[in-house]
Amino acid sequence: MTAPRTPLGAWPEWMRAETAAAFVDERSVETFRRRVGTLYPEPTRIAGMGDRWLRADLESAVAAAAGRAPADAADII
Template identity: 45%
Template sequence: MRERRQSLVPPGSWPPRMSADMAAGYCGEKHVEDFLERVGTTYPNPRIVDSTRRKFWYREDLDRAMNLGTSTMSSGLGAKFREKIREKRNGGTA
């Protein structure tokens, strides 16, 4: 049996484009193979395919597949937090 690879969780922030090991970590999968088994059903196909080994998933595609951001776009603490982050990124203005 082939050895299972651990998913990767980078320190800091998640990049907008991720390889399979990083996308698996982003989606909360313990092993890359678990993530790859669900690609095409639970998770989207990679948006960029350079070759059979170089495939990349976009963070926004994975978010959409996991329904992140859809229910939190309403009012409440999450909306206030996003507004503060937006202000900080725009130098104090929303």
């Protein structure tokens, strides 16, 4: 089991599986990957970089799982 690492500083806009797993506080990268397509969104495949998850998509998935509507910029302003 590979434990995800929490990056120092701000979370990046695009995340590798390891970073995305830490962002959503999964126990391991393997657990995160098993939940992709059900709880978490499918990644975007970027040529030369591989699979990447967009931070906003992960935030929306977490909000939906909690039964909350994701924050909209209009709600914040």
